[in-house]
Amino acid sequence: MVEATFLKTPIGIAKITGDANGIQSVSILDEESISNDLLHTETPNCLQDCKTQLKEYFEGSRTEFELTVNPKGTAFQLKVWKSLLQIPFGKTTSYLEQSSHLGDKKAIRAVAAANGKNPILIVIPCHRVLGSDGSLTGFSAGIWRKKWLLAHENPVKQKTFF
Numbered sequence: 001m002v003e004a005t006f007l008k009t010p011i012g013i014a015k016i017t018g019d020a021n022g023i024q025s026v027s028i029l030d031e032e033s034i035s036n037d038l039l040h041t042e043t044p045n046c047l048q049d050c051k052t053q054l055k056e057y058f059e060g061s062r063t064e065f066e067l068t069v070n071p072k073g074t075a076f077q078l079k080v081w082k083s084l085l086q087i088p089f090g091k092t093t094s095y096l097e098q099s100s101h102l103g104d105k106k107a108i109r110a111v112a113a114a115n116g117k118n119p120i121l122i123v124i125p126c127h128r129v130l131g132s133d134g135s136l137t138g139f140s141a142g143i144w145r146k147k148w149l150l151a152h153e154n155p156v157k158q159k160t161f162f
Contacts, residue, residue, distance in 0.1 A: 003044035006034060007051050009058050010152075011145045013039070014122075016050050023050050025119040028141040056124065060152075063089035065123045073117065080114035084131030087128040090154045094132045116140055122149065 002024060007014040012028040043051050049067060056062035057097055083102055087093055093101075099111040116138055118126040127149045131137040139146035 003047055005014050005047045005051055006038050007040070007054055008039055009054070011141070011148050014054055016047050016054070018047055018050065020046050020067035023047070023120055023123065024070055024072060026050070026054070026121045026123055027119070028121060028145060040093065050123070058152075063153075067121060067123060071119045071124070071160065073114075073119070076110065077114045080111055081118055081120075081124050081126075084115070084118065084124050084126055084129070087125055089125075091098055091124075092128045092130050092150065094134075096132045098129055103125055112138060128153075154156040 002017050002019050004015060004017045007016065008031075009028070012030055013034045013036075015027045015029055016023065017025045046120060046158070050065075053062055053065050057065070070074045071078065074083065079102065080098070083098060086101075095108050095112045095115070096105065098115075099105055099108040104127060111130075115126045115129055118140070120126050121127070121141055127139055136143050136146050136150075
């Protein structure tokens with residue numbers, strides 16, 4: 001049976017679903033779409049590690065996730081999502097680079113579409129993929145959240161003058 005839990009984050013409410021076979025989804029909801037009661041329900045055991053690790057990620061103490069993921073998708077989507085796991089924290093790539101890495105530069109639109117269907121946001125870091133010109137294109141949870149996540153992972157360091 002698929003279970004669910006919720007976590008308040010700086011970019012909205014994370015809804016986490018999964019079962020004993022792994023995490024099936026992490027989506028971001030607007031706060032007004034969730035009742036306060038849901039935020040305070042007990043977390044199922046199978047989702048506790050994910051909830052804890054996401055909390056650590058947002059607090060800045062975690063840069064890698066150690067979770068079993070079990071997304072549902074086509075063989076091609078699964079291949080694309082698996083390749084996203086190779087993008088290190090604080091780094092980005094482009095859709096063109098990702099499709100080249102997967103062996104077919106011409107598959108750029110299919111790769112971008114598969115990224116857009118990624119059901120496990122943040123843990124499978126589709127937010128680290130940019131347009132070839134460095135633009136913040138496509139993110140199912142909203143471009144402002146993609147921008148926030150990238151800034152969180154690679155904050156601009158203010159240089160001191162003295």
